[in-house]
Amino acid sequence: MTGTGAAAVTAQVVLVVAGAPLLAGLMRQVRARMEGRAGGGVGQPWRDLRKLLRKEPITPTGTGPAFRIAPLLLVATTAVVAALVPLASTATPFSERADLIVVVALLALGTVSLALAGLDTGTAFGGMGASREMTVAALVEPTILLSVFALSIPAGSTNLPTIVSGAIHEPGRLASPAGLLATAALAVAVLAEAGRLPVDNPSTHLELTMIHEAMVLEYAGPDLALVELGAQMRLTVLLGLLASLFAPWGIATTASLAAVALALVLFAVKVAVLGAVLAAAEVFWAKLRLFRVPELLAGSFLLALLAVTASFFLSGE
Amino acid sequence: MSDSTYTQLLDLACGAFLLAAVVVLWRRDLASIVRVFAFQGLALMAIATLLGLHEHRWDLLAVAAGIGVLRAGVLPFLMRRALAASGETRETQPLVNVAASLLTAAALTLLAYAVSRPLVELDPSPATRALPVGLAVVLIGFFILVTRRRALSQVVGFLLLDNGITAVAFLAASGVPLIVELGVSFDVLLAVLVLHILTTRMRAAFGRTDIDDLRELRD
Numbered sequence: 001m002t003g004t005g006a007a008a009v010t011a012q013v014v015l016v017v018a019g020a021p022l023l024a025g026l027m028r029q030v031r032a033r034m035e036g037r038a039g040g041g042v043g044q045p046w047r048d049l050r051k052l053l054r055k056e057p058i059t060p061t062g063t064g065p066a067f068r069i070a071p072l073l074l075v076a077t078t079a080v081v082a083a084l085v086p087l088a089s090t091a092t093p094f095s096e097r098a099d100l101i102v103v104v105a106l107l108a109l110g111t112v113s114l115a116l117a118g119l120d121t122g123t124a125f126g127g128m129g130a131s132r133e134m135t136v137a138a139l140v141e142p143t144i145l146l147s148v149f150a151l152s153i154p155a156g157s158t159n160l161p162t163i164v165s166g167a168i169h170e171p172g173r174l175a176s177p178a179g180l181l182a183t184a185a186l187a188v189a190v191l192a193e194a195g196r197l198p199v200d201n202p203s204t205h206l207e208l209t210m211i212h213e214a215m216v217l218e219y220a221g222p223d224l225a226l227v228e229l230g231a232q233m234r235l236t237v238l239l240g241l242l243a244s245l246f247a248p249w250g251i252a253t254t255a256s257l258a259a260v261a262l263a264l265v266l267f268a269v270k271v272a273v274l275g276a277v278l279a280a281a282e283v284f285w286a287k288l289r290l291f292r293v294p295e296l297l298a299g300s301f302l303l304a305l306l307a308v309t310a311s312f313f314l315s316g317e
Numbered sequence: 318m319s320d321s322t323y324t325q326l327l328d329l330a331c332g333a334f335l336l337a338a339v340v341v342l343w344r345r346d347l348a349s350i351v352r353v354f355a356f357q358g359l360a361l362m363a364i365a366t367l368l369g370l371h372e373h374r375w376d377l378l379a380v381a382a383g384i385g386v387l388r389a390g391v392l393p394f395l396m397r398r399a400l401a402a403s404g405e406t407r408e409t410q411p412l413v414n415v416a417a418s419l420l421t422a423a424a425l426t427l428l429a430y431a432v433s434r435p436l437v438e439l440d441p442s443p444a445t446r447a448l449p450v451g452l453a454v455v456l457i458g459f460f461i462l463v464t465r466r467r468a469l470s471q472v473v474g475f476l477l478l479d480n481g482i483t484a485v486a487f488l489a490a491s492g493v494p495l496i497v498e499l500g501v502s503f504d505v506l507l508a509v510l511v512l513h514i515l516t517t518r519m520r521a522a523f524g525r526t527d528i529d530d531l532r533e534l535r536d
Binding site: 172175176177178180181294295297298299301302303305306309310313 | 325328329331332333335336339343414415416417419420422423426427430446449
């Protein structure tokens with residue numbers, strides 16, 4: 001039990017860390033092909049990271065510990081989340097502690113540390129990016145919490161593995177109005193949290209549109225590599241969370257090695273498909289104006305709230 | 318139809334009904350508001366049909382068909398004509414901005430659940446449990462009526478209010494007698510026609526249908 005469980009957790013984290021740049025590469029490749037460009041290949045983000053890691057570490061004069069710790073904290077919190085969320089197996093040594101609130105708090109910790117780093121540089125862009133990021137985060141965190149609460153009511157627990165294994169045994173829960181509303185709300189929240197279109201454009205360096213990029217403009221070398229890796233891991237983990245909650249089929253509920261191996265392959269496939277769909281959709285979307293973003297997020301918050309009320313009141317406790 | 322599929326389908330229809338009201342609040346594009354309103358009419362028709370099938374009352378099916386024709390066909394058609402004549406495409410400036418009104422809708426939904434709690438406890442069945450949905454749509458309709466400026470979105474608010482009332486009637490008491498339903502439907506149709514004329518006259522007088530222009534009464 002513990003042996004396989006520990007192996008499953010290790011495999012999950014390794015797969016997320018190693019696969020996140022590949023996912024980013026896949027998404028860029030899909031976009032490039034749909035826009036009629038050749039693209040840099042799926043392995044390009046890994047090559048970029050390798051190049052950045054070899055460079056000399058430089059920090060701007062006057063920055064304090066917040067600036068130096070933030071990249072490490074971002075990657076570390078995301079790695080812990082990758083270990084907690086039942087991406088491949090619900091029977092892991094951590095499954096008792098894999099609470100929804102812990103996961104959201106860890107994600108928020110990464111966001112806040114990066115925002116503090118943006119403020120620490122003392123540049124106009126850093127502060128602007130941090131303030132925008134906090135505006136978005138203030139609406140995204142409650143939305144993620146609420147939409148997963150909608151699913152946790154039928155399961156009777158906020159423990160993520162319990163929710164996921166409950167959904168595997170009773171697929172009817174996901175097809176209910178609460179499940180559909182929660183899916184829509186969580187999908188919007190994931191887009192905002194991962195800094196993708198239509199909330200934030202990850203490939204821009206234009207001051208009017210940057211949110212995430214504005215905070216990390218001052219990073220260089222290995223620190224920049226960590227920030228990039230952290231952002232890619234966040235996207236992977238959030239897409240994985242979406243996939244485990246709403247398409248939980250194939251996730252191992254027992255401690256058999258074959259089931260875990262199959263679940264890891266399925267997880268990679270699900271996230272790759274989600275990423276490719278997202279990249280394809282991004283080709284046709286424009287970024288929302290910053291003032292319209294709270295509107296979108298308030299809408300998704302409302303959807304999540306409706307999901308909670310629907311699952312609490314309609315199905316009769 | 319088994320009980321559990323009936324409950325699931327009814328919940329689904331009620332969810333779609335409430336969702337349509339929320340989307341009306343969300344969108345600024347008047348044409349898509351009309352489309353969403355038509356979709357809500359379909360959801361209301363589905364609720365009535367499901368209740369009729371479950372209780373084996375064939376007159377309810379006739380009422381459902383009537384509702385479908387009126388609310389998903391005739392009224393959206395009339396609104397679309399008014400829209401085409403007015404040449405306005407967007408609700409430019411609601412009195413309360415969209416993000417705040419969405420959050421208000423969330424609060425209104427919770428309020429609807431809170432106040433209908435005693436009603437539901439009288440006789441808990443799948444239909445009465447969905448009663449708060451109808452009430453929430455009534456409240457959201459009121460809210461749209463109060464905060465929107467364009468005449469057409471006010472008409473939609475009024476019709477949402479009426480949809481909500483009809484839904485409450487269906488969910489609480491499996492609908493009102495056929496003759497009352499007919500009377501109400503004709504009333505609504507008449508109100509929309511009158512508002513249509515009013516909109517046209519407003520446009521002739523002011524060039525647009527912003528309700529804020531109606532500050533003084535004249536004969």
